[in-house]
Every structure is written in C-alpha cells, then in structure tokens.
Amino acid sequence: MIITVTMNPAIDKTAEVDELVIGGVNRLKNIRIDEGGKGINVSKTLRVLNKPNMAMGFIGGNLGDTVRTKLQKQMIMADFVAIAGETRCNLKVHSEFGMTEFNEPGPNITPGELQDLFGRITRHAKSGTLFVLSGSAPAGVPDDTYKKMTELLHQCGCKVFLDTSGALLRSGVEAVPDYVKPNLKELMELYGVKTKFETSEEIIEFAKEKAKDLNSKGIKFVAVSLGSDGAVFCDSYDNIHVPAKKIEVKSRVGAGDAMTAAIAYCLDSNMYFRDIVRYAMAVSAAACMTEGSQSPTKETIVQLLRQE
Numbered sequence: 001m002i003i004t005v006t007m008n009p010a011i012d013k014t015a016e017v018d019e020l021v022i023g024g025v026n027r028l029k030n031i032r033i034d035e036g037g038k039g040i041n042v043s044k045t046l047r048v049l050n051k052p053n054m055a056m057g058f059i060g061g062n063l064g065d066t067v068r069t070k071l072q073k074q075m076i077m078a079d080f081v082a083i084a085g086e087t088r089c090n091l092k093v094h095s096e097f098g099m100t101e102f103n104e105p106g107p108n109i110t111p112g113e114l115q116d117l118f119g120r121i122t123r124h125a126k127s128g129t130l131f132v133l134s135g136s137a138p139a140g141v142p143d144d145t146y147k148k149m150t151e152l153l154h155q156c157g158c159k160v161f162l163d164t165s166g167a168l169l170r171s172g173v174e175a176v177p178d179y180v181k182p183n184l185k186e187l188m189e190l191y192g193v194k195t196k197f198e199t200s201e202e203i204i205e206f207a208k209e210k211a212k213d214l215n216s217k218g219i220k221f222v223a224v225s226l227g228s229d230g231a232v233f234c235d236s237y238d239n240i241h242v243p244a245k246k247i248e249v250k251s252r253v254g255a256g257d258a259m260t261a262a263i264a265y266c267l268d269s270n271m272y273f274r275d276i277v278r279y280a281m282a283v284s285a286a287a288c289m290t291e292g293s294q295s296p297t298k299e300t301i302v303q304l305l306r307q308e
C-alpha cells in the first residue's frame with residue numbers, strides 16, 4: 001500500500017488569454033480546473049500505473065470539497081483533515097509571455113489540526129506501508145514536521161519517501177527517510193552550494209557525489225532529477241546518470257512528481273534497480289508530454305517503455 005501526504009494541496013485553475021493586459025481586464029478562456037499539490041499529483045500518477053493508493057493531508061472550504069470529489073472520481077482513497085481554513089487556488093494563465101502564475105499562500109494550520117493529521121497517519125501506519133511525504137507546508141506547520149513524521153512512521157515499521165525542499169528537506173533528512181528525490185536546486189540548497197555550474201558534466205558529477213553521500217548516511221535509494229539533463233540514481237550498489245528521453249515537451253510542471261510516483265511504485269513492488277530507472281525516466285518523460293500539471297497517460301508510458 002502507498003499513502004501520499006500533501007500538507008498544502010491546491011486547486012490549479014489553468015486558463016489562456018490572447019493578450020495579457022497588465023493593470024487591466026483579462027478575459028480568460030479554455031479554463032481547466034485540476035486538483036493539485038505534490039502528493040496528490042503522486043497519487044494521480046500512481047492511479048495511472050494501476051496502483052491503489054490513499055491521499056492524506058489538509059483540505060478546507062469549497063475548494064477542499066472539490067479536491068475530495070475529484071479524487072473520489074478517480075477512485076483514489078482519501079483521508080484528509082478538514083481544516084477551518086480554505087484550500088488555496090493557484091491561477092496559471094497562458095499568454096504571449098508564457099505561463100504567468102498567481103499562487104496563494106494557503107491556509108493557516110492550527111496545532112490541533114496538525115495533531116489530527118499525525119493521529120490519522122498513525123492509524124494508517126501499518127507495517128510495510130510506503131508513505132510519500134511531498135511538497136511544501138502551509139503556515140503554522142513547523143519545519144521539523146517531516147522529520148517527526150518520518151520518525152513516527154519508522155517506529156510503526158513503515159517506509160518513507162521524502163520529496164520536498166528547503167528547511168523541510170534539511171530537517172527531514174536528519175531522520176533518514178528510506179528514499180528521496182531532490183531536484184538540482186533542492187540538492188544545492190541542502191548542501192549550501194551557491195556556485196553556478198558551467199556544464200552538464202559538472203552538474204552530473206555534483207549530483208552523483210551528493211547522491212552517494214546521502215546513500216552513505218542510510219538513505220537506501222536516492223534519485224536526483226536534473227530536468228533536461230536527465231537524472232542520477234544511487235543505491236548501495238549503483239550510482240548512475242541517465243540522460244533525459246528525447247521527447248516533445250509540452251509542460252515540465254509535475255514531471256518530478258511523476259518520477260517520484262514511478263519510483264515509489266517500483267520500490268513498493270520490489271523491482272530491480274534497472275527497472276526502477278526505466279520506469280522513472282519513462283513516466284517523468286510522459287508527464288512532460290501532457291499539458292500543464294496533468295498526469296502522464298498510460299499509452300505514452302507504455303510507448304516510451306517499449307522504445308528501449
């Protein structure tokens with residue numbers, strides 16, 4: 001069983017304008033409403049991979065209800081804490097300038113609501129369950145929350161996959177999650193590296209070195225996603241770089257979440273290292289081939305897996 005935790009879900013409203021008028025009225029067209037937030041994206045990709053899973057986290061208000069209904073329609077189980085605040089809406093407007101995003105900060109979480117989430121997680125923390133802790137945290141959630149969740153889940157015999165950034169990642173890594181998937185920026189932040197890399201070779205060398213370091217600290221599987229430079233995968237036996245697939249990219253949004261889902265799926269199914277790598281690359285590439293933050297399609301994933 002895989003359970004995803006999204007502390008800061010969102011409704012993503014994607015729309016287009018012919019011409020973006022700054023300081024004036026913009027008429028939106030082709031409006032799409034998708035449930036989003038990193039763990040929820042992981043849940044949706046797991047569903048595409050035919051993996052039953054459950055989504056947890058915080059939701060509130062009318063938009064929270066929309067998230068719940070949309071997950072239900074996709075047959076994704078859910079156990080969210082109903083909070084007093086409102087789930088945020090992120091508006092993404094496609095125009096002649098590319099994508100302009102207006103992101104809300106999200107609600108405030110009270111100590112009682114956070115405690116409620118920990119209680120629910122404990123109830124679902126059956127030995128052997130894989131928890132994917134994903135994304136940022138809303139206001140009111142302390143930076144060491146993923147660290148505490150990881151410690152709790154390990155006590156219950158669960159596995160933890162951490163995919164987050166900044167202080168949440170730094171603190172979370174101290175509890176030695178089983179699996180992590182930072183992107184290049186997140187890895188640089190984690191190690192306090194500010195220098196700009198000149199070449200892809202330098203980036204790959206840095207990613208391999210730090211992936212090995214994280215693995216030697218006890219993290220069993222480390223993936224570092226490098227966007228169009230591909231990804232590095234490291235466990236106790238292997239530490240390899242794989243170039244990105246040559247594809248027609250529609251949107252990179254959510255490619256990392258799709259990769260996290262693919263790796264979680266494979267690890268939960270006890271697959272071999274080389275197959276984890278194949279799935280991670282195919283599913284993340286397939287995510288790049290869909291519009292906006294939409295999940296990859298099964299057809300594209302199968303096609304990309306067959307190409308090798």
Ligand SMILES: Nc1ncnc2c1ncn2[C@@H]1O[C@H](COP(=O)(O)OP(=O)(O)OP(=O)(O)O)[C@@H](O)[C@H]1O
Pocket residue numbers: 182183184224225226227228230231244245246247249252253254255256257258259280281284285288
């Ligand atoms: N231009 C591209 N061409 C082919 N594959 C790509 C491209 N961009 C991303 N990918 C694939 O998607 C993976 C994840 O991308 P990226 O490193 O951008 O993740 P991320 O920054 O974590 O994204 P997210 O916004 O979902 O958190 C890459 O390792 C690669 O396999």
Ligand SMILES: [Mg+2]
Pocket residue numbers: 163183256257
């Ligand atoms: Mg990411």
